[in-house]
Amino acid sequence: MYTFSSRLKIASIALMIIGALGIGFGFMNSHKSLDDVKTMLAQEASGGHGTDTHTAAAQTEAGHGDAHADAASHADEHAEHVQHQIANRPWSAIYVAAFFFMMIALGVLAFYAIQYAAQAGWSPLLLRVMEGITAYLLPGALIVLLIAALSHYIGHNSIFIWMDSEMVNPDSEKYDKLVAGKQGWLNVPMFLLRGLIYIAGWALYRHFSRKFSIAQDNADDNRYFKKSFRIAAAFLVFFIYTESMMSWDWIMSVDPHWFSTLFGWYVLSGMLVAGVTVIALITIYLKAKGLLPHVNDSHIHDLAKFMFGFSIFWTYLWFSQFMLIWYSNIPEEVTYFVTRIEDYNLPFFGMLILNFLFPMLLLMNSDYKRIPWFVVMAGVVVLVGHYVDVFNMIMPATVGDRWFIGVPEIFSMLFFTGLFMFIVFTALTKAPLTQKRNPFIKESENFHY
Amino acid sequence: METSKVIHAIYTDDDVLMAAVKKVKANKYHIGEIYTPFPVHGLDKAMGLAPTRLAITAFLYGCVGLIVATVMMNYIMIEDWPQDIGGKPSFSYIENMPAFVPIMFELTVFFSAHLMVITFYLRSRMWPFKDAENPDPRTTDDHFLMEIPVSGNEKELHDLLVETGAVEVNLVNNTH
Numbered sequence: 001m002y003t004f005s006s007r008l009k010i011a012s013i014a015l016m017i018i019g020a021l022g023i024g025f026g027f028m029n030s031h032k033s034l035d036d037v038k039t040m041l042a043q044e045a046s047g048g049h050g051t052d053t054h055t056a057a058a059q060t061e062a063g064h065g066d067a068h069a070d071a072a073s074h075a076d077e078h079a080e081h082v083q084h085q086i087a088n089r090p091w092s093a094i095y096v097a098a099f100f101f102m103m104i105a106l107g108v109l110a111f112y113a114i115q116y117a118a119q120a121g122w123s124p125l126l127l128r129v130m131e132g133i134t135a136y137l138l139p140g141a142l143i144v145l146l147i148a149a150l151s152h153y154i155g156h157n158s159i160f161i162w163m164d165s166e167m168v169n170p171d172s173e174k175y176d177k178l179v180a181g182k183q184g185w186l187n188v189p190m191f192l193l194r195g196l197i198y199i200a201g202w203a204l205y206r207h208f209s210r211k212f213s214i215a216q217d218n219a220d221d222n223r224y225f226k227k228s229f230r231i232a233a234a235f236l237v238f239f240i241y242t243e244s245m246m247s248w249d250w251i252m253s254v255d256p257h258w259f260s261t262l263f264g265w266y267v268l269s270g271m272l273v274a275g276v277t278v279i280a281l282i283t284i285y286l287k288a289k290g291l292l293p294h295v296n297d298s299h300i301h302d303l304a305k306f307m308f309g310f311s312i313f314w315t316y317l318w319f320s321q322f323m324l325i326w327y328s329n330i331p332e333e334v335t336y337f338v339t340r341i342e343d344y345n346l347p348f349f350g351m352l353i354l355n356f357l358f359p360m361l362l363l364m365n366s367d368y369k370r371i372p373w374f375v376v377m378a379g380v381v382v383l384v385g386h387y388v389d390v391f392n393m394i395m396p397a398t399v400g401d402r403w404f405i406g407v408p409e410i411f412s413m414l415f416f417t418g419l420f421m422f423i424v425f426t427a428l429t430k431a432p433l434t435q436k437r438n439p440f441i442k443e444s445e446n447f448h449y
Numbered sequence: 450m451e452t453s454k455v456i457h458a459i460y461t462d463d464d465v466l467m468a469a470v471k472k473v474k475a476n477k478y479h480i481g482e483i484y485t486p487f488p489v490h491g492l493d494k495a496m497g498l499a500p501t502r503l504a505i506t507a508f509l510y511g512c513v514g515l516i517v518a519t520v521m522m523n524y525i526m527i528e529d530w531p532q533d534i535g536g537k538p539s540f541s542y543i544e545n546m547p548a549f550v551p552i553m554f555e556l557t558v559f560f561s562a563h564l565m566v567i568t569f570y571l572r573s574r575m576w577p578f579k580d581a582e583n584p585d586p587r588t589t590d591d592h593f594l595m596e597i598p599v600s601g602n603e604k605e606l607h608d609l610l611v612e613t614g615a616v617e618v619n620l621v622n623n624t625h
Contacts, residue, residue, distance in 0.1 A: 319550065323548075326547050329536070364508070
């Protein structure tokens with residue numbers, strides 16, 4: 001049995017408290033009056049940074065004396081736009097962090113189900129570690145949905161602009177025909193209902209698989225293992241549909257004008273990489289404490305191979321999505337990448353180095369995949385890279401060029417890191433770290449590659 | 450240090466063979482060659498063979514392929530005749546790179562795979578009209594053969610090999 005060391009517990013609680021303070025600061029700091037924003041924009045323009053060509057252009061126009069009123073109202077509109085972006089930032093920051101950790105737990109759950117469905121012989125030693133991580137899924141997914149709902153009910157539709165009812169009202173000046181055309185799918189009650197259905201399905205699978213896994217320990221036949229196998233197969237079917245729809249709802253709809261068919265798989269590949277990486281990190285941690293005596297370097301080697309393979313799979317899907325849109329260059333699709341390349345150049349291309357080049361070169365060598373500190377190093381880079389990936393998916397739609405990885409982003413991550421650690425390590429204390437009667441446990445203990 | 454005589458010990462089971470290899474190694478005899486009908490896992494380790502470096506060559510060949518693709522596409526599409534084809538930006542390599550990635554990828558794989566296979570053939574001395582170096586045709590079906598060069602120690606080596614469970618131990622002239 002694992003006991004949650006008090007040092008780790010204090011560290012996770014401290015992270016949550018520090019994170020919560022930072023998040024609070026982020027929210028307080030994002031309320032700017034229109035006048036504040038105007039002063040800020042004027043300063044930026046006169047500062048000669050030229051970050052805002054829009055305002056600068058409006059001001060020169062105003063200087064000429066023509067269309068003075070027009071330019072003034074244009075500047076007003078622009079200031080209002082910027083004001084919204086500033087207000088959106090803490091919402092998006094917390095949403096990105098919440099989604100990132102939810103995504104890890106969900107990726108691990110899918111990987112766990114695959115181990116059962118494929119009757120893998122190498123992994124049963126790691127199943128309890130995976131069960132510990134998936135304990136975060138239910139609270140984590142509810143938090144994501146809650147943040148999405150609160151951004152509508154408390155915030156001003158800060159994450160999902162389609163939640164603004166004005167956008168589908170033909171009499172409003174905010175009326176948007178494209179969004180209105182999608183309101184059969186994109187409307188708040190349906191969004192919340194769908195979200196609850198996804199979460200309920202995932203949480204039910206996690207609940208029963210955990211129950212059967214523990215029941216199998218004390219059983220005298222393989223009845224529960226067979227049940228685990230069956231529900232794993234059923235869950236994987238449910239998962240691939242709901243994961244796809246979840247990625248449309250929770251991520252793609254931040255840009256309601258844009259759509260992409262392979263988006264669901266793209267999000268899935270990121271999920272699997274991040275999930276396997278966290279399995280590897282926690283396994284290495286527990287092994288270093290001597291709690292997983294049967295786990296040998298071949299298990300680490302296999303996990304590292306999955307990290308390597310899924311990293312390349314992620315890159316393949318990233319590139320397929322990017323290249324198809326770049327190549328055909330259809331205006332309604334390509335704006336997605338235009339804003340990312342113009343405003344997010346470093347994170348957008350930087351994440352390719354973190355998520356592709358680095359893991360590929362580090363984890364290609366078979367010997368390196370057996371060295372724990374090497375896997376940890378690659379794992380940390382991969383996790384940072386996939387945080388940036390989620391950041392790149394959400395932020396351009398909500399804060400546009402007003403992005404920065406500053407207090408709201410970092411402290412949101414700290415908060416959710418603390419919460420994730422707390423829930424996962426608490427769950428790990430609830431059952432022995434190795435399954436007792438899994439039919440494949442002997443094979444896994446003797447696993448050697 | 451080739452000798453004119455070798456001992457051929459024939460086994461009918463790979464587990465017995467593995468045990469025999471360990472015993473022969475423990476008695477400090479040099480194993481010249483082992484012929485098996487199929488890969489026996491762990492045999493190379495038991496024999497103490499050095500790990501293969503084929504994967505390293507494959508990586509280097511892949512790098513060559515990537516360079517070939519890049520230089521070729523850069524020369525053809527950007528430097529030699531930078532035409533406007535459907536509005537693709539041919540001003541610099543990086544600007545039009547996404548369109549070249551499929552070629553870069555495929556050539557990397559192509560070079561890596563083919564050159565590695567050819568390296569394998571060269572290093573293992575395999576080619577179409579090559580004479581088979583098979584001391585006993587049964588080793589391609591269900592027998593395992595261990596070949597040990599002898600130098601005046603035939604008797605004790607013979608006894609040791611019989612002891613390890615060899616079904617046949619023959620002293621033969623070295624053919625190669």
